[in-house]
Amino acid sequence: xxxxxxxxxxxxxxxxxPGLGPRSARRAVLHLIRKRxxxxxxxxxxxxxxxxxxxxxxxxxxxxxxxxCDICASEKRANGQICVVEDVADLWAMERGHAFKGxxxxxxxxxxxxxxxxxxxxxxPRLIDRVETEQVTEVILALNATVDGxxxxxYIADQLEGRVTLTSLAQGVPIGGELDYLDDGTxxxxxxxxxxx
Amino acid sequence: xxxxxxxxxxxxxxxxxPGLGPRSARRAVLHLIRKRxxxxxxxxxxxxxxxxxxxxxxxxxxxxxxxxCDICASEKRANGQICVVEDVADLWAMERGHAFKGxxxxxxxxxxxxxxxxxxxxxxPRLIDRVETEQVTEVILALNATVDGxxxxxYIADQLEGRVTLTSLAQGVPIGGELDYLDDGTxxxxxxxxxxx
Ligand SMILES: [Zn+2]
Ligand SMILES: [Zn+2]
Numbered sequence: 347x348x349x350x351x352x353x354x355x356x357x358x359x360x361x362x363x364p365g366l367g368p369r370s371a372r373r374a375v376l377h378l379i380r381k382r383x384x385x386x387x388x389x390x391x392x393x394x395x396x397x398x399x400x401x402x403x404x405x406x407x408x409x410x411x412x413x414x415c416d417i418c419a420s421e422k423r424a425n426g427q428i429c430v431v432e433d434v435a436d437l438w439a440m441e442r443g444h445a446f447k448g449x450x451x452x453x454x455x456x457x458x459x460x461x462x463x464x465x466x467x468x469x470x471p472r473l474i475d476r477v478e479t480e481q482v483t484e485v486i487l488a489l490n491a492t493v494d495g496x497x498x499x500x501y502i503a504d505q506l507e508g509r510v511t512l513t514s515l516a517q518g519v520p521i522g523g524e525l526d527y528l529d530d531g532t533x534x535x536x537x538x539x540x541x542x543x
Numbered sequence: 544x545x546x547x548x549x550x551x552x553x554x555x556x557x558x559x560x561p562g563l564g565p566r567s568a569r570r571a572v573l574h575l576i577r578k579r580x581x582x583x584x585x586x587x588x589x590x591x592x593x594x595x596x597x598x599x600x601x602x603x604x605x606x607x608x609x610x611x612c613d614i615c616a617s618e619k620r621a622n623g624q625i626c627v628v629e630d631v632a633d634l635w636a637m638e639r640g641h642a643f644k645g646x647x648x649x650x651x652x653x654x655x656x657x658x659x660x661x662x663x664x665x666x667x668p669r670l671i672d673r674v675e676t677e678q679v680t681e682v683i684l685a686l687n688a689t690v691d692g693x694x695x696x697x698y699i700a701d702q703l704e705g706r707v708t709l710t711s712l713a714q715g716v717p718i719g720g721e722l723d724y725l726d727d728g729t730x731x732x733x734x735x736x737x738x739x740x
Binding site (some may be wrong): 355359365366371374378385386389391392394395398399409413435463476 | 569
């Protein structure tokens with residue numbers, strides 16, 4: 347490759363982002379170079395801006411640009427519900443659903459004996475604090491349906507048992523989902539939770 | 544989504560890059576925010592640097608950080624061969640092959656009646672100039688095996704006929720390529736160009 351050193355370094359850095367590889371990084375960088383005034387400089391400025399201002403909410407672990415995120419700061423969201431998610435991406439997915447009106451707690455992963463992740467690494471003590479100090483009536487465990495996700499959900503449920511109502515998301519067929527494309531566990535769960543019509 | 548405005552704007556901008564979509568842009572931005580000091584700020588700086596310094600070579604259309612690119616500036620590459628490619632990405636692919644020792648000419652696309660792309664939009668006049676002014680003995684037409692690519696190759700061949708040796712890349716089975724995965728045209732071309740062993 348004969349692009350000069352900065353261009354190669356930029357391609358290498360982009361190629362390390364999740365979801366990108368060397369080929370898509372090269373295409374993205376060429377695209378940006380072609381539109382360097384219109385696209386690349388604004389993107390660089392925005393990225394520098396976010397790198398300076400982004401931080402994790404001290405209360406819930408959401409990302410934002412203030413010590414306490416917009417959701418935690420909003421009195422409207424103080425409805426007594428906390429939805430526990432593994433990751434900020436899950437929080438964003440919940441928000442796109444426009445159905446949940448409460449606050450969140452982002453664990454930052456799942457318990458994992460293998461990777462030596464214990465409750466302290468996961469903001470679980472902070473969750474227990476919040477249940478005691480905020481007026482929490484319900485904790486919704488919206489963890490992924492993986493072994494580690496469910497282990498973590500059970501651990502949290504044990505810790506909070508008797509203090510709040512504990513719920514989890516319903517399992518079933520996604521809207522528009524074709525049975526043929528669903529895994530067996532989902533079909534079984536949807537059957538077990540069947541409703542009369 | 545409740546991330547503050549800059550984070551959303553960054554995700555939107557990243558999602559518009561070729562090869563990325565909203566989902567991978569969100570994952571990439573979260574990854575960068577998690578490593579904002581170590582990854583995001585250096586990437587922003589590098590991108591700003593490239594946005595300022597990147598330019599197209601006035602001679603061949605390659606991208607670099609000087610008016611005349613490293614390849615055009617290198618006397619070692621003045622071996623009388625010019626390899627004509629559609630795009631800088633194709634030039635990079637050729638360079639990764641480490642087989643071509645000459646210079647390039649990047650057209651910046653293909654002739655297209657539909658998109659109203661004529662020879663002037665494609666650095667074709669500049670190619671003809673170069674054949675006359677640089678000591679060029681061979682022009683290798685390394686255009687894509689698409690209809691527009693081949694139309695463009697024929698047009699250039701017509702313009703340069705009689706002035707230099709004109710060649711094109713051999714067509715055949717890629718090394719490691721499985722016949723089952725190749726399109727019919729490639730198999731036919733490889734059969735027609737078969738060699739005795
Ligand atoms: Zn928060
Ligand atoms: Zn050049």
